[in-house]
Amino acid sequence: MTRIKLGDYNQLEVVKEVDFGMYLDAGDEGEVLLPKRYVPKGCKPGDNLNVFLYLDQDERLVATTQTPLAKVGEFACLDVSWVNEHGAFLNWGLMKDLFCPFREQKQRMEMGESYVVAVFIDEESYRIAASAKVEHFFANDFPPYQQGDEVDLLVWQTTDLGFKMIVDNAYPGLAYRSQVFRPLHVGDRLRGYIMGVRPDGKIDISLQPLGRKQTTDFAEQLLQYLKDNNGYCNLGDKSDAEDIKRRFAVSKKVFKKAVGDLYKRRLITIEENGLRLVN
Structure with a gap:
């Protein structure tokens, strides 16, 4: 017998067609209506549909093929x-x-x-x-992450210390303000990286890849920037950290490492007031 999940997606069989839609087999709950406006073209009895189940204005179970912005548990x-x-x-x-x-x-x-x-x-x-x-509504288990793991983030609150995040729809995390190099707002969804999980289960978040991967990723971004800007960038080792942050949304430390990486690969020359792509 089918057991439905309210506030979630369910695979249900179409059992009959009526003027105002299709009835689906909802197991213990009987039959549930999929209103005509949501019935896929060519749908017929016997088909299986992936539908979202919720309660209508009269608190009756109803199906839809629309996609809500969140389901139960999110x-x-x-x-x-x-x-x-x-x-x-x-x-x-x-x-x-x-x-x-x-x-x-x-x-x-x-x-x-x-x-x-x-x-x-x-x-x-x-x-x-x-x-x-x-x-x-956060998960009660200890966060199962290793340093460097990539995760989904939802910005939840802003504080003087940084930005509180919801990690993978389950755990609270924090990205420190001093390590965020781009504008963030409550409600933003983005990808991030686990800096570490403390013994008390608190998660520290980075918005940039960690270690060598961060340098490598930004080095390629900087190389593309040079190619797109006539082979020149007017920022260099002596540039102000805030100017680098505004232009590239990275720290000066990451910028300098990427410059060093490109220089060692003989892809750029370092000039007094900037960087130039090697022809």
């Missing part, structure tokens, strides 16, 4: 569509907005603003809901 930065006396309603990419009750808000959400939330099932009401108290 985190996302969502816009507030409207607010009433019970809470806020967030646009998560489906016909029905996602409800965030006041008790799950850290501050009163305002229409038009965006907030990072966790998507979960409220056990009391069996409704899909959102919570801005994302720290309650």
Whole structure:
């Protein structure tokens, strides 16, 4: 018997066609409607469809082929569509907005603003809901990472120390402000690297590859920059670190290592006020 996952994707069989859509076999839950607007062209009874299951305005189980911005168990930065006396309603990419009750808000959400939330099932009401108290939804196990591992990141908060990140939709991490060389905003999604996992499970994040790979990657970026700019760059070893950061979003240390790498490979010459590509 099929066991469905609410707030997630399910492979369900089409059992019958009606004027207003298709009914799918939802196992213990009976049949669930896929409204006509979401039925793929050429779909017929007997086909298996990958659909997202949620509750409609009347709290009835319904299927869609639309893709929400997050499913249950994930985190996302969502816009507030409207607010009433019970809470806020967030646009998560489906016909029905996602409800965030006041008790799950850290501050009163305002229409038009965006907030990072966790998507979960409220056990009391069996409704899909959102919570801005994302720290309650992180994984409980010790982060399974090694230094240098590449991970998915969602910027969650900004602090004086740096940028709090949600790592792989599961763990909290931190990228120190002094090691971030590009503009970041709450809600940004990006790739990053594990600098280390502390004994208490806290994760330090780098936005650049670590060690030799970082130098190699940026050396190729710098080489391409020279090729695209008539073979010349007006930054060099003596340039200000802030100028390097603004131009290339790397530290001066990484810049100098990459310059050294290209020089050793005899691809550039180092001039008093910059770098020049060897013809």
